[in-house]
Amino acid sequence: MPLVSVALLATGVPAAPAVAAHEQQAAGRDQEGIGIRLVDIPAARVNDPRARVYIIDHVKPGATVSRRIEVSNGSPDRQEVELYAGGATIEENTFTVPEGHGGNELSGWISLGSASLDLAPGQSRQVEVDIEVPRTASKGERYGAIWAPVSSAPKRNGNVIQVHRVGLRLYLDVGPGGEPPTDFRVDDVAAEPGPGEFPLVTARVTNTGGRALDMTGTLTLTKGPVRAGPFKVTNGVTILPGQSGRVQIEVDQSLPAGVWDVRLVLTSGVVERTAEGRITLPVATRAAMQSSTPGWLVYSLGTLVALAALGVFAAWLFARRRSSRREVDRQPA
Incomplete structure (x- = not known):
């Protein structure tokens, strides 16, 4: 398979919770100055922005995938960098990695050209990555x-070793024939309170294809001659085939009140879809919504009070009638 070189920093995968260590991911480079990036990608995927930062491929059972990655030391200190392959899952629309060296079927197929690198300040080295897919691999x-x-020594008067790691995601599809299509649908555009002072515009994305999605995109708002944006997607969600997820875009700008036209352009790889709609600004903040009594609750309480009053009146009327009947029965014939 023809390969071409790329020169983009790889996007780090989300951090797994640490137990006795601190793990922090960054976009290709962590706070200790360690960077990792792809050196080459398949020529057929040169226009795919995801393939420039992740290892993405479709192969048949029995095939071998080969890539080169580059690890660099941007810190002022010599670093001993460990290298290993780990497993991952997609849970609740999040690319999830386990703690430590947890693996899966895919990580067991991967062999690295080196298990560790001793890098001087400013030094970088390339490492071969081979993925050997068994002939018996399922689709x-x-x-x-x-x-x-990398591991850092405990701080003075401390005994906790800090571990910092960066990584490259892998999306490998196995099966006979061609690659499954990538496609998705966007609907249900709405505005809702954000975590701070600015509102969120959200949309539901349904994965109608056969590959996982990593959603990115922009939002543009217009109201007559006024135009705002583009605002970028603020929660990159990963969506499995057949599932749905909600993207969020924070409108981090004060805008005039009224009805705004929405144009949302979402992408995953080379696939792009557009959704349009209308929202009304401003949107009440979460704090205001939580502090105020919901209208449905006021209505329900009013209904209960009215029913209670009606019940008391009915009981009084019934008691009065019984009393009247007793008075009549007491009169002489």
């Missing part, structure tokens, strides 16, 4: 990551 997409962690 489907697998997920994993190539990790490059």
Whole structure:
């Protein structure tokens, strides 16, 4: 398979919760100065922005995938960098990695040209990554990551070793024939309170294709001659085939009140879809909504009070009638 070189920093995968260590991911470079990036990608995917930062491919059972990655040391200190392959899953629309060296079927197929690198300040080295898919591999997409962690010595008067790691995601689809299509549908555009002072515009994305999605995109708002944006997607969600997820865009700008036209352009790889709609600004903040009594609750309480009053009146009327009947019965015939 023809390969071409790329020169973009790879996007780090989300951090897994630490137990006795601190793990922090960054976009290709962590706070200790360790960077990792792809060196080459398949020529057929040169226009795919995801393939420039992740290892993405579709192969038949029995095939071998080969890539090169580059690990660099941007810190002022010499670093001993470990390299290993780990497993990953997609849970609740999040690319999820386990703690430590947890693996899966895909990570067991991966072999690295080196298990560790001794890098001087400013030094970088390339490492071969080979993925050997068994002939008996079942059909489907697998997920994993190539990790490059470093450990720092405990701070003075401390005994906790800090571990920092950056990584590259892997999306490998296995199966006979051509690659499953990538496609999605966008609907249900709405505005809702944000975590701060600015509102969120959200939309539901349904994965109608056969590969996992990593959603990015922009939002533009117009109201007559006034135009705002573009605002970028603020929660990158990963959506499995057949599932739905909600993208969020924070409108981090004060805008005039009224009805705004929405144009939302979402992408995953080379696939792009557009959704349009209308929202009304301003949107009440979460704090205001939580502090105020919901209208449905006021209505329900009013209904209960009215029913209670009606019940008391009915009981009084019934008691009065019984009393009248007793008075009549007491009169002499």
